[in-house]
Amino acid sequence: MNLKDKVKALVDSELSQQESLFLADLSVGADNSIRITIDGDNGVGIDDCIQLSRAVEGALDREEVDFSLEVTSFGATEPFVMARQYAKNAGRTVQVTTTDGHVHEGTLKGIAEEQVVIEVESREPKPVGKGKHTVRRALSFPLSDIKETKVIIKF
Missing domain, CATH: 3.30.300.70 (RimP-like superfamily, N-terminal)
Known part of the structure; x- marks a missing residue:
């Protein structure tokens, strides 16, 4: 051995x-x-x-x-290395980099059935009238499509 x-x-x-x-x-x-x-x-x-x-x-x-x-x-800024860390960090702001190079930042909602779910916010034009409003939507990524996930620490 x-x-x-x-x-x-x-x-x-x-x-x-x-x-x-x-x-x-x-x-x-x-x-x-x-x-x-x-x-x-x-x-x-x-x-x-x-x-x-x-x-x-x-x-x-x-x-x-x-x-x-x-x-x-495990360091606070280290990329996740296992699925168990997604459940542990639910509710925190994370940055997910997918294998195709796209970067998404949002609140980690958790992991279920090998799917990581984050909630992202964006400012989009109102459907009626002038101005913009904040839209929240959930994005789901299979673990196999994630290159790296890190917790974003904000001060």
């Missing part, structure tokens, strides 16, 4: 005890630098990262292989 498979098994075992946490990314560099990124349905605290780090480090033998270990939480 290679180092990445061993670490993945350790992470899966540890995270199975905390149903709200999940693995977002795992990489092992050529120099045995291990980087684990976790996310959670209710967020990730520093204690969650520490606990996972201790569990993985305690199970690996430094005599067998020299390694460095970094456990981090």
Whole structure:
């Protein structure tokens, strides 16, 4: 079993005890630098990262292989890597880039049956009279048509 498979098994075992946490990314560099990124349905605290780090480090033998270990939480500006993150971020403003290059910004309504739904607003001419009014409409995208989705943080 290679180092990445061993670490993945350790992470899966540890995270199975905390149903709200999940693995977002795992990489092992050529120099045995291990980087684990976790996310959670209710967020990730520093204690969650520490606990996972201790569990993985305690199970690996430094005599067998020299390694460095970094456990981090999923960043607020990182693109989503799994469907579970869409449900977690419902209600937030997101930017969805589709595989055909179109970019859509709106409020994430959620995900159902592999379809991501966002609500977008646009100013359009009134059907009668002068001026414009705000129109809201829902856009739906199959997960397979999404290249990248990021949370937009507004201050």
